[in-house]
Amino acid sequence: MRNASFYAGLKLGLPIMIGYIPLGFAFGVLAVKNGMDAFWAVMLSVFVFAGAGQFIAVSMLGAGASFLSIGAANFLVNLRHVLMSAALVLPWKHLPFSWKIFLSYFQTDEIFAANISYHKSGGEVTVTQVLTLALVAQSGWILGTFLGAVSGGLISNVEALGLDFALPAMFTALLVPLLVDRIQIIVCLTGAVLSLCFMEAGFDRWSIIFATLLSASLGLYLSLQKEKN
Incomplete structure (x- = not known):
C-alpha cells in the first residue's frame, strides 16, 4: 500500500522535477543578477517555494522596492491559491488535518494540477503519494536554483537560452490532459x-x-x- 503510494507520487513528481530544473536555474541566475547571495537564493527555494512569487520578489528587490511592496505584490499574485485550496477539499477530505496544513505549503500550480489529475483518474490519494510528489518536484526547483545561482555570473541573457518559456510550456503540458x-x-x-x-x-x-x-x-x-x- 505505502509502496504503491510512493511510486504513484514518484511517477507524478518526476516530470515536474525535470521541468523545474530549468525554471529554478532561471530563478537562480535572476536572483544573483539582482544582488542576492547564492546561498539565500537557494534558501528562498527551500523555505518559500513560490515559483512566480520568487521571480517577482527578486526582481522587485533588484529594483529597490520595499518589503511591504513585495509582500503586497505576492499577495495579489497568489490569491489564486484560495481557489486551488477549495478544489482540494474533496480529494484531501480523508487526510489528517495536520497533514493538510503541512502539505498545503507545497501546492504550486504544477503540483496542484498533478494532484487534481491523479484524483480525477481514480488514483488513491494518500499522504505518502502527495508528499512524495511534492518533495520530488521541489528537489528539481532547489537543484535548478543552486545551479543557476552558482553559475549566474557566466550567463548574460537567460532569454537567449529559452528558459523564459519553460514556465508557460510546463503549464500547457499540465493543462492539456485535463x-x-x-x-x-x-x-x-x-x-x-x-x-x-x-x-x-x-x-x-x-x-x-x-x-x-x-x-x-x-x-x-x-x-x-x-x-x-
Missing part, C-alpha cells in the same frame, strides 16, 4: 481569452484572478445546466 470534455475546453478557452482582454485593459496581475473567477463561474453554470438536462 481537458477531457466540452465544458472544460470552453472554460479553458474562456479563461485564456478573458485573461488577455483584462491584461490589455490594464488590469495587470488582477487579470488572471478576474478571468479565473468568471470562467469558473461559467463552468459551474454549464455543469448545472448539464445536470438539469
Whole structure:
C-alpha cells in the first residue's frame, strides 16, 4: 500500500522535477543578477517555494522596492491559491488535518494540477503519494536554483537560452490532459481569452484572478445546466 503510494507520487513528481530544473536555474541566475547571495537564493527555494512569487520578489528587490511592496505584490499574485485550496477539499477530505496544513505549503500550480489529475483518474490519494510528489518536484526547483545561482555570473541573457518559456510550456503540458470534455475546453478557452482582454485593459496581475473567477463561474453554470438536462 505505502509502496504503491510512493511510486504513484514518484511517477507524478518526476516530470515536474525535470521541468523545474530549468525554471529554478532561471530563478537562480535572476536572483544573483539582482544582488542576492547564492546561498539565500537557494534558501528562498527551500523555505518559500513560490515559483512566480520568487521571480517577482527578486526582481522587485533588484529594483529597490520595499518589503511591504513585495509582500503586497505576492499577495495579489497568489490569491489564486484560495481557489486551488477549495478544489482540494474533496480529494484531501480523508487526510489528517495536520497533514493538510503541512502539505498545503507545497501546492504550486504544477503540483496542484498533478494532484487534481491523479484524483480525477481514480488514483488513491494518500499522504505518502502527495508528499512524495511534492518533495520530488521541489528537489528539481532547489537543484535548478543552486545551479543557476552558482553559475549566474557566466550567463548574460537567460532569454537567449529559452528558459523564459519553460514556465508557460510546463503549464500547457499540465493543462492539456485535463481537458477531457466540452465544458472544460470552453472554460479553458474562456479563461485564456478573458485573461488577455483584462491584461490589455490594464488590469495587470488582477487579470488572471478576474478571468479565473468568471470562467469558473461559467463552468459551474454549464455543469448545472448539464445536470438539469
